[in-house]
Structures are given as structure tokens and as C-alpha cells.
Amino acid sequence: MASEVRGAEEASVSLDRTITLPGLVFYGLGVTVGAGIFALLGEIVGLAGSHAPLSFLIAGLLASFTGASYILLVGAFPQAGAEAAYVGRGLGSMAGRVTGLAVVVTGVITGAVVALAFAGYLASLVAIPEPLGAVAVVVTLSLVAWWGVRESVFLAAVVTLVEVGTLMVVIAFGLDLLGTPQLLRDSFVPSFDTALMSPILAGSVLAFFAFVGFENIANMAEETVAPRRTAPLAISIVLGVSIAIYVMLALVAVAVPDRAAIAESSAPMATLYEEVSGRGSEPVAIAASLAMINGILIQIVMASRVLYGMAKQGLVPAMIGRVGESRQTPTRATAVVTAAMVSLILFFPLVELARLTSLVTLGVFTMVNAALFLIGGRQPGTSIARFRWVGFVGAVASVALATWQVVDELA
Numbered sequence: 001m002a003s004e005v006r007g008a009e010e011a012s013v014s015l016d017r018t019i020t021l022p023g024l025v026f027y028g029l030g031v032t033v034g035a036g037i038f039a040l041l042g043e044i045v046g047l048a049g050s051h052a053p054l055s056f057l058i059a060g061l062l063a064s065f066t067g068a069s070y071i072l073l074v075g076a077f078p079q080a081g082a083e084a085a086y087v088g089r090g091l092g093s094m095a096g097r098v099t100g101l102a103v104v105v106t107g108v109i110t111g112a113v114v115a116l117a118f119a120g121y122l123a124s125l126v127a128i129p130e131p132l133g134a135v136a137v138v139v140t141l142s143l144v145a146w147w148g149v150r151e152s153v154f155l156a157a158v159v160t161l162v163e164v165g166t167l168m169v170v171i172a173f174g175l176d177l178l179g180t181p182q183l184l185r186d187s188f189v190p191s192f193d194t195a196l197m198s199p200i201l202a203g204s205v206l207a208f209f210a211f212v213g214f215e216n217i218a219n220m221a222e223e224t225v226a227p228r229r230t231a232p233l234a235i236s237i238v239l240g241v242s243i244a245i246y247v248m249l250a251l252v253a254v255a256v257p258d259r260a261a262i263a264e265s266s267a268p269m270a271t272l273y274e275e276v277s278g279r280g281s282e283p284v285a286i287a288a289s290l291a292m293i294n295g296i297l298i299q300i301v302m303a304s305r306v307l308y309g310m311a312k313q314g315l316v317p318a319m320i321g322r323v324g325e326s327r328q329t330p331t332r333a334t335a336v337v338t339a340a341m342v343s344l345i346l347f348f349p350l351v352e353l354a355r356l357t358s359l360v361t362l363g364v365f366t367m368v369n370a371a372l373f374l375i376g377g378r379q380p381g382t383s384i385a386r387f388r389w390v391g392f393v394g395a396v397a398s399v400a401l402a403t404w405q406v407v408d409e410l411a
Contacts, residue, residue: 013322013323013324013325013328014222014323014328015080015149015222015223015308015323015328015329015330016148016149016150016223016327016328016329017222017223017224017225018149018150018223018225019149019150019153019220019223019224019225019230020224020225020230021230021233021234022157023153023154023157024153024217024220024224024230024231024234025234025237025238025241026153026156026157026160026161027153027156027157027160027216027217027220027298028213028214028216028217028234028235028237028238029160029163029164029238029241029242030156030157030159030160030163030294030295030298031213031214031216031294031295031298031299031302032210032211032212032213032214032238032239032242033160033163033164033167033241033242033245034163034213034291034294034295034298036209036210037167037210037245037246037249037269038267038268038269038270038284038287038288038291039267039268039269040206040207040209040210041249041250041253041262041268041269041272042262042263042264042265042268042271043206043263043268044056044203044206044207044250045250045253045254045259045262045263045268046263046264047199047202047203047206048199048200048202048203048204049199049254049259050186050187050254050259051186051187051188051190051196051199051200051203051254052187052203052250052253052254053187053188053247053250053251053254054187054188054190054200055200055201055203055204055206055207055250056203056204056207056210056243056246056247056250057188057243057247058200058201058204058207059203059204059205059206059207059208059210059211059246060207060211060239060242060243060246060247062204062208062397062401063208063211063212063214063239064239064243065369065390065393065394065397066215066365066368066369066394066397066398067214067215067235067236067239068387068390068394069368069369069372069390069391069394070082070214070215070217070218070235070368071232071235071236072232072372072383072384072387072390073086073218073368073371073372073375073384074217074218074221074227074228074231074232074235075228075229075231075232075383076228076382076383076384077089078221078222078224078227078228078231079221079222079309079312080219080220080221080222080223080305080306080308080309080312081100081219081305081306081307081308081309081310081311081312081313081315082215082218082219082221082306082309083096083099083100083102083103083215083218083219083306083364083367083368084096084097084099084100084103084306084309084310084313084315085309085313086368086371086372086375087099087100087367087368087370087371088313088315089371089375090370090371090372090373090374090375091367091370091371091374093313093314093315095367096313096315097310097315097316099364099367099368100306100309100310100315100316101310101316102360102363102364103302103303103306103364104303104306104307104337105360106357106360106361106364107299107300107302107303107306107337108299108303108337108340108341108344109344109350109353109354109356109357110295110299110354110357111138111295111296111299111300111303111337111341112134112138112341112344112345112350113350113353113354114292114295114296114299115134115135115137115138115292115296115341115345116130116131116134116345116350117292118133118134118137118289118292118293118296119131119132119133119134119137121289121292122137131345131346134345135342135345135346137293137296138296138300138338138341138342138345139338139342141293141296141297141300142300142334142335142337142338144297145297145300145301145304145329145334146324146327146329146331146334147327147329148327148328148329149220149223149301149328149329152297152301155297156294156297156298159290159291159293159294160294162286162287162290163287163290163291163294164241164245165287166283166284166286166287167245167249167269167287168245169273169277169283170249170252170269170272170273170276170277170284171245171248171249171252173252173273173276173277174251174252174255174256174272174276175252177252177255177256177276178251178252178255183251183254183255186254187250187251187254201404202404202408205401205404205405205408207246208401209358209361210242210246211239211242211243211246212361213238213298214235214238214239214242215235215365215368216298216302217231217234217235217238218231218235219302219305219306219309220301220302220305222305222309223305249269249272252272252276253268253272256272256275256276257275258275261275262275267281267284267285267288269284269288270284270285270288300334300337300338300341303333303337304329304330304333304334304336304337305330305333307320307321307330307333307336307337308320308321308323308330308333309321311333319332320332320333320336321333358405359402359405359406362398362399362401362402362405363398363402365394365395365398366395366398366399366402368391368394369390369391369392369393369394369395369398370391370395371391372384372388372390372391372394373388373389373391373392373395374391375388376388376391
């Protein structure tokens with residue numbers, strides 16, 4: 001009897017619904033405009049040359065189709081474990097389980113990889129073994145995630161302000177270089193020659209992954225105030241702001257006199273800041289390290305919410321979905337995610353695993369887009385039915401990007 005009462009009490013404890021639109025936007029920007037852009041900019045400039053802004057714009061438009069699918073689905077089904085819930089409704093519970101677990105796996109791998117990268121940066125400042133530093137930062141941030149969603153989102157918001165603020169400073173320093181119509185023509189109006197379009201599209205495939213992260217917003221729906229309105233609006237804002245920042249950064253990068261230095265740099269954003277400001281790169285290095293911390297925290301929060309949502313849907317053992325009464329956070333799911341990250345850091349070859357995450361992400365996007373298309377076909381007269389074609393286009397785009405990546409790896 002006592003165990004039944006305890007189980008009933010645990011089941012009645014829900015997540016703390018405290019996140020408003022600003023917090024959700026900062027949370028989404030923190031994972032989307034994250035550490036990736038600090039490294040990817042140089043590679044894309046190296047691939048697409050003066051057309052790097054066009055590569056980012058195309059990538060943003062491609063990401064927007066999947067973003068639209070998430071907007072429609074989270075507005076209709078605002079719950080944690082979003083991908084598992086959407087795909088489960090559209091393609092069945094087994095597909096939902098596989099998709100949800102794929103999201104968790106990519107989040108855990110990404111968090112572990114970023115933790116090791118941060119530990120490498122930390123080891124250059126303090127004499128501490130990298131695995132130990134990575135484990136320490138994961139455990140510390142998992143405690144923040146356990147402490148409360150309000151605290152987690154507040155910390156993410158503060159760090160995001162520093163990240164985005166630093167990128168805006170880079171853009172501001174480079175504005176004087178953007179005054180010529182010739183630059184805009186060279187950046188956005190290519191000749192439709194196969195030899196020219198191929199590197200632009202290759203740059204778009206790479207740039208696409210700089211936009212990944214907006215989808216994490218959907219998994220915070222059960223902790224968001226008025227989620228049917230707030231979550232779709234937050235996804236829209238995050239995608240719009242991300243596109244604007246990335247295109248402007250790319251314009252500045254292709255406008256500097258020594259563009260090759262950015263393409264060849266191991267720290268392209270720092271190099272770009274030095275080029276446009278004439279100052280040292282320390283502010284960018286600090287922002288990049290904070291972006292790593294933000295990325296780890298957000299992956300812990302996201303993956304634990306997916307596991308919590310899957311437990312509620314009966315896709316993983318119910319005990320994983322327990323919500324702590326005092327903190328109103330998914331205690332056991334957070335512990336599982338933390339243990340998985342620590343295990344990967346200590347015992348697995350993360351470089352090889354990390355290469356798979358982009359393909360897995362595209363697989364998840366394909367399934368979510370397909371789910372929208374199929375659900376819309378069963379619900380005539382709804383907004384999902386009216387815009388179900390968005391899911392079809394998003395699925396085709398995701399499959400095309402995955403195919404391009406596989407072919408490029410094999411070439």
C-alpha cells in the first residue's frame with residue numbers, strides 16, 4: 001500500500017511551468033548560435049568563397065522547412081519528448097521510440113564531445129587531465145539542470161547574451177566593409193554554372209548544421225507558459241535571428257582583405273575579430289569557451305526532457321520519468337543522461353561517434369517531417385492538414401542533405 005501511495009504521489013508531480021517567451025528564445029539561441037559557428041565559418045568561407053553568405057542563406061531556408069514542421073507540431077502537441085511523440089503519432093510507437101532514443105543519443109554524444117573540447121581549453125590554463133576536467137564540468141552542469149529549470153534557463157540566457165553580443169560586436173566592427181553594392185552582388189548572385197554551384201551547395205550542407213538546435217525548444221513545452229503560442233513563436237524568432245546573424249557574419253568574412261586567413265585559421269571567428277577590429281582575440285576566445293558551457297548544459301536539459309517525455313508515453317521504463325518533488329525537475333532522467341555522458345568521456349572513442357551525429361540528426365528531421373505529413377492527412381480541416389506539404393518538403397530536404405553527406409564521405 002505504501003509503495004502504491006508513493007507511486008501515485010510521484011506520478012502527480014509535474015515539471016515546473018515557468019519559462020516565458022524571452023527565456024525560451026535565449027534557450028533556443030544558446031544551442032543554435034553555439035560553439036559551432038565559431039569553428040564553421042572558416043570552413044564555409046573556404047568552400048564557397050565570396051558566396052559564403054549565400055550558402056548560409058540557403059542553409060537557413062532549408063532548416064526553416066523543418067522548423068515549420070516543429071512549429072506546427074509543437075502548437076498541436078506541446079509535450080516533452082517531442083520527437084518521440086510526433087513520430088509515434090505519425091508512424092507508430094516503435095518509430096517514436098527509436099526516434100526519441102536517437103535524439104537522446106545525439107544529445108549525449110554532443111554534450112560529451114563539447115565537454116572534452118572545453119576540458120582541452122581548460123587544460124591550457126590549469127594543469128588538470130582533460131577527462132577529469134570534462135567529467136567535472138558535466139557533473140557541475142547536471143547539478144544546475146537538476147536544481148531547477150528556471151535557474152538553468154537563466155544561466156543559459158546570460159551566457160547566450162555574451163555569445164550573441166560578441167558576434168554582434170564582430171558584425172559592428174565590420175559594417176564599414178559592407179557598403180558596396182558589388183559585395184552584395186558577388187555574395188548573393190552566382191552564375192548558374194555547375195562548377196560554381198557545387199561549392200556553394202557544399203557550403204550550405206555544412207552551414208545547415210549551424211542551425212541545428214532550434215528543435216530543442218519543442219522539448220521544453222511542458223515547462224513553458226502557454227506553450228501552444230510561446231513555443232512556435234520562439235522557434236520562429238530563433239531561426240530568424242540565427243539566419244540574420246550568420247549571413248551578416250559571412251558578409252563581413254568575405255569582405256575583409258585577407259579572406260584566406262579566415263578560411264585557413266583554426267579559430268576563424270577570432271581571426272575575423274582581429275581583422276575587423278585590429279584588437280586581440282581574447283573576447284572571442286572567452287565567448288567561445290562560454291558557448292561550450294552553454295552547449296553542454298542545454299544538451300543535458302534537452303536529453304533529460306526527452307527521456308522524461310518518453311517515460312510518460314510508455315516508450316522507456318516509467319521510473320526514468322520521476323520528477324523530484326522539491327525541484328520539479330526530471331531527477332532520474334537527468335542522472336541517466338549525466339552517467340551516459342561521463343561514460344562516453346571515459347570509455348568511448350568520441351571522434352568516431354561524433355561523425356554519426358549529423359546523419360542521425362538528419363534522420364530524426366526526416367521522421368518528424370514525415371510525421372507531420374502523415375498526421376495532416378488524418379486530420380482534415382486542421383492547420384496541420386493545410387500545411388502538411390511543409391513536412392513533405394522538409395523530409396525530402398533532409399534526405400537530400402543526408403545523401404549528399406554520405407556521398408561526400410565516400411568520395
